[in-house]
Amino acid sequence: KQEVTQIPAALSVPEGENLVLNCSFTDSAIYNLQWFRQDPGKGLTSLLLIQSSQREQTSGRLNASLDKSSGRSTLYIAASQPGDSATYLCAVRDSGGGADGLTFGKGTHLIIQP
Amino acid sequence: DAGITQSPRHKVTETGTPVTLRCHQTENHRYMYWYRQDPGHGLRLIHYSYGVKDTDKGEVSDGYSVSRSKTEDFLLTLESATSSQTSVYFCAISESGAAGTDTQYFGPGTRLTVL
Numbered sequence: 001k002q003e004v005t006q007i008p009a010a011l012s013v014p015e016g017e018n019l020v021l022n023c024s025f026t027d028s029a030i031y032n033l034q035w036f037r038q039d040p041g042k043g044l045t046s047l048l049l050i051q052s053s054q055r056e057q058t059s060g061r062l063n064a065s066l067d068k069s070s071g072r073s074t075l076y077i078a079a080s081q082p083g084d085s086a087t088y089l090c091a092v093r094d095s096g097g098g099a100d101g102l103t104f105g106k107g108t109h110l111i112i113q114p
Numbered sequence: 115d116a117g118i119t120q121s122p123r124h125k126v127t128e129t130g131t132p133v134t135l136r137c138h139q140t141e142n143h144r145y146m147y148w149y150r151q152d153p154g155h156g157l158r159l160i161h162y163s164y165g166v167k168d169t170d171k172g173e174v175s176d177g178y179s180v181s182r183s184k185t186e187d188f189l190l191t192l193e194s195a196t197s198s199q200t201s202v203y204f205c206a207i208s209e210s211g212a213a214g215t216d217t218q219y220f221g222p223g224t225r226l227t228v229l
Binding site for chain 1: 147149154155156157158159162164170171172173204206216218219220221222223
């Protein structure tokens with residue numbers, strides 16, 4: 001059974017810092033990996049999707065990398081802003097059979113201090 | 115934002131009563147999903163659909179049933195609600211299934227409290 005772990009569970013940094021969020025998964029048989037953002041009381045917003053054949057994806061100040069063989073992904077946020085404060089979720093889409101759908105980590109709660 | 119609505123957005127009910135949650139999409143996507151989100155567990159897949167009248171179970175399907183009679187609507191039913199089903203329920207859609215390249219888009223969620 002696929003398991004996704006996110007470290008750290010919570011992070012508080014001053015505005016302007018660059019930061020890295022980590023995600024690891026136990027089964028490398030995946031189609032893709034996604035990073036989402038969730039604001040309190042809200043739904044999920046997709047940030048980046050990396051296909052299993054790709055190494056990284058970039059969107060603005062966000063860069064996500066994927067090392068499928070080692071079961072790791074990182075989300076890099078450059079020049080953090082208070083508006084980046086949210087919970088960041090990592091999810092994988094398995095290719096090893098079984099139910100369709102995403103397997104999620106428990107998230108990293110990020111606070112950017114003004 | 116993807117055109118996904120969920121209704122109701124909030125519901126309080128009593129143990130033993132039936133509850134139906136509705137997910138409606140305007141994107142004409144083939145695949146639809148129901149997840150629940152609980153503190154300490156993250157999001158977990160309940161059921162999903164890969165077409166009209168085609169559904170399958172996810173990780174935590176016990177106590178839930180689903181139906182999809184139209185492309186745009188996916189219903190989640192709790193036949194007899196229990197306190198352990200208190201949660202936030204999210205609907206998601208995608209154009210392609212597991213082997214596809216597209217993302218899943220999520221609705222705003224339904225907060226269900228079972229007393």
